Amino acid sequence: MLIEINFDGIVGPTHNYAGLSLGNLASTRNFGKVSRPRDAALQGLAKMRANLNLGLPQGLFVPLRRPNEEWLRQLGTRMDRAGAALQANALSASSMWAANAATVSPAPDTIDGLCHLTVANLVTMPHRSHEWRETLAQLRLAFADTAHFAVHAPVPAPFGDEGAANHMRLCADHAAPGIEIFVYGEGGGPFPARQHREASEAVARIHRLHPTRTVFARQSAEAIAAGAFHNDVVAVANERVLFAHELAFADRDAFYETLREKLPGVELVEVPASAVSLEDAIASYLFNAQLVTLPSGEMALVLPGEARETPAVWQWLEAHVAGNGPIRHLFVHDLRESMANGGGPACLRLRVVADPATVDPRFLATPAKLDRIEALVRAHWPEQITAQDISSPALWRDCLAAREALCAELELSELCWDQAGLSG
Template sequence: MLVEINFDGIVGPSHNYAGLSLGNLAATNNAGMTSRPRDAALEGIAKMRANLRLGLTQGVLPPHDRPDDHWLAALSTRYAEAAPHLKAQALSASPMWAANAATVSPAPDTADGKCHLTVANLVTMPHRSHEWPETLAQLRLAFANPGFTVHDPVPAPFGDEGAANHMRLCERHGDPGIEIFVFGESGGPFPARQRREASEAVARAHRLDPDRTVFAQQSTAAIAAGAFHNDVVAVANERVLFAHELAFDNKDSLYADIAAKAPWSEIIEVPAARVSLADAIRSYLFNAQLVTLPDGSMTLIVPGEARDNGAVWEWLQQMIGGNGPIRHIEVVDVRQSMANGGGPACLRLRVVADPATVDPRFLVDDAKLDRIVAVIEAHWPEEIAIDRIGDPTLIDRIRSARTALLKALDLSDLLTFNQVP
């Protein structure tokens, strides 16, 4: 049976606030803060437990080896001798944001009846550009079943940032749907991270029907306001598209195209007069998990910052008080991730598949989450001050923490991935 599985990135032991992501206002505004990797990882686990309580199927993607010695070797340096900015980029814990791991097209949408995943190249940001090889290794383990095809990334310079710029509308998860790829142009001083050419390449690789595929442009106003990915201003689930009024350029044409291809779909648009772009981005109203519960109702899982924002919370209460498809709001605490620019939606990759076809080492229940928590509490650094990222003692601890986690998950296959002779 096909269900939606949320694969959350486990926040890695190198989680820090180096301010590496231009255009991500939270990341740049909080640069230099002291991070709390243990708290961040435990917040992520608590969110996964909340999903399990809702009756959702939950998976994990473990943190990458950090610092990335392969990448530094390609730059003809080692961590101890690297320039400070290269140290920070090599140590980044950004793989925690699994929405950027890949773009996923479920089997009902593809010509060959397989679930296709294309690993994102993330070439726009140096600290993320070296993620894809280890992500590819993980996904090829998790989805080794012949019902999946895992593709190499789209080549540079065509930037691809994965599911954060991709949405799917369908009547039910297991039914054929339409897939919406969102690309951008530069917005003010900030770069656009998703190229149309990359989205088109992914659609071809996934063997999607052109008549059920939509390419939409993110508004330059949204990018300029700090919506560095589409999932900061829009999210979709089954028949519902939930979006800010200013999310897209040529909005009327896009909505007409969606209505023609998916006449059963419903668009819930938040007016800019009620919730400004600034409030939407500050609160991560749209960087939420919009999910279908086992009883068929829809719930929006928002960060605590959405409840703290008066305009956002007032609008949400009005929405669920009506007769719309989103009936419930769940609030989760992911403040450590939010301070680096990633909300609930950033932390997960959605895959519609039969759980029986997924490597069980990547699926979790409460008992397995207990094992993960024990490793985090024993091994994750309590805090990382920004002036410590070059400390050899810290690096040793980060590496030993990841090793302990992979052993606890029986994923020792990944231990030697990043070793440099």
């Protein structure tokens, strides 16, 4: 049976605020502050547990090996000899935002009837550009059943691809054929457009999508300039519902008309700029919520605490739920550590429509497994990381050991490595 499974990235032990992401206002604003990796991981795990308790299938991905000494070797250096900027890029825990891991096209949408996943190249930002090899290895483990999945290497540079954060799907229900929407940006503003149309078109071809059920839409320059570095900061879709800010798309009228033609019965829930400004939408991550279908068939938003703390946003949400709109429930979580680096509930998860029986069970969450992970995080994750700690060999070794312990706990020996070679 095909169902939607949300695979969340477990926040890694190197979670820190190095301000590496140009255009991500939260990342820039919190540069140099003290991070709390243990709290960050526990907050993410608490969201996963809450979603499980709602009856939503839940998967997980483990953090990547950080610091990434192999990447530094390719640059002719090593961690104890690299400058501060390279050290920070090599230590980044940004793979926690699994929405950037890959683009996923479920089997009902593809000509060959396979679920296709293309790992994102993330070439625009140095700290993310070296994620894809380890992410690809993890995807090939989780979705190794070639009778049901095809996992692809990234689109080659220079065409930037940032994965599911710029991809949406509309359908009557998750198991039905859908409309796949690729949202791209164009350069020329104060921040780079991270998703290139060429990359989106390549993914659509690789996934063998039906051209008549594939849509390419341009993100508005205004949204990117305001800090919507990915489309999922200003829009999210689930089944027949598109939930978006009025200023999310460059030509929204034509885009909406296309959706109505391709999916009769689509519901467009648009938040007007007069009610919620782009600034409030981005600060609160209103649209970086998880829009999910509960077992009852009702839709709900899984939101960060910042949404409730932003008056205009919460007022709009309460009015919508009190009215006749399709979103019937609001669930709020403390994700402050992730939010401070620019990642909300939707950033932390990759949506995969699949039969759980076809997925490697090591990547599927259960309450007991989350209990074990939480205990390990409490024992091994650093309580805090300061800007000065980024250059500490002791921190590097401790974080590698923490990740090794997690991989061992989850019996993912394929993802373990010999840490004895770490410099310093």
